[in-house]
Amino acid sequence: MVGADKTPRLSDLSQARALLNGLTGMSAPGLKPPGGGHKVDRTRHGAVGRGLWMAALLVLATAGASAPAPAPAAPPRSFELIASRFKFEPDTLEVMEGDRVRLTVRSIDTEHGLAIKRLNLKVVAPKTGDPATVEFVADKAGIYEFKCSEYCGSGHGRMKGQIVVSPRTR
Numbered sequence: 001m002v003g004a005d006k007t008p009r010l011s012d013l014s015q016a017r018a019l020l021n022g023l024t025g026m027s028a029p030g031l032k033p034p035g036g037g038h039k040v041d042r043t044r045h046g047a048v049g050r051g052l053w054m055a056a057l058l059v060l061a062t063a064g065a066s067a068p069a070p071a072p073a074a075p076p077r078s079f080e081l082i083a084s085r086f087k088f089e090p091d092t093l094e095v096m097e098g099d100r101v102r103l104t105v106r107s108i109d110t111e112h113g114l115a116i117k118r119l120n121l122k123v124v125a126p127k128t129g130d131p132a133t134v135e136f137v138a139d140k141a142g143i144y145e146f147k148c149s150e151y152c153g154s155g156h157g158r159m160k161g162q163i164v165v166s167p168r169t170r
């Protein structure tokens with residue numbers, strides 16, 4: 001810090017004082033140049049103060065820009081879907097634009113699948129009941145229909161659901 005030196009020099013004190021002047025718009029009591037009688041060229045030191053002030057701002061701005069707090073990776077929005085003849089439960093999922101989404105699909109009868117055509121994405125849930133997981137980023141708002149990808153019987157064609165991706169308000 002400026003002026004933290006045990007044996008301050010005139011320039012340090014003047015700069016500190018000019019800096020304080022710049023910060024508060026008032027003179028800083030107790031920060032007098034040693035030797036009392038010295039004439040202080042206020043114009044010149046004012047300029048130095050402004051320079052310092054600008055430098056301080058620059059340092060702050062630079063520090064802010066170069067060392068951002070690392071954003072912790074947001075956990076995915078997780079959904080567990082139960083697939084059965086002929087539906088997904090739940091069949092409507094709501095997320096926000098930019099969310100990472102994790103779908104875990106489990107069948108309780110026969111083999112099903114979950115396909116999101118718009119995202120070119122598919123996962124098959126085997127009839128053993130083992131969970132099948134798929135993960136993606138919902139980077140665009142809109143409605144994404146999904147449907148069963150594995151023929152599972154007469155109602156297969158109506159085994160559908162949707163993911164509603166809401167726009168993020170700024």
Ligand SMILES: [Cu+2]
Pocket residue numbers: 111112113148149150151152153156159
């Ligand atoms: Cu099916």
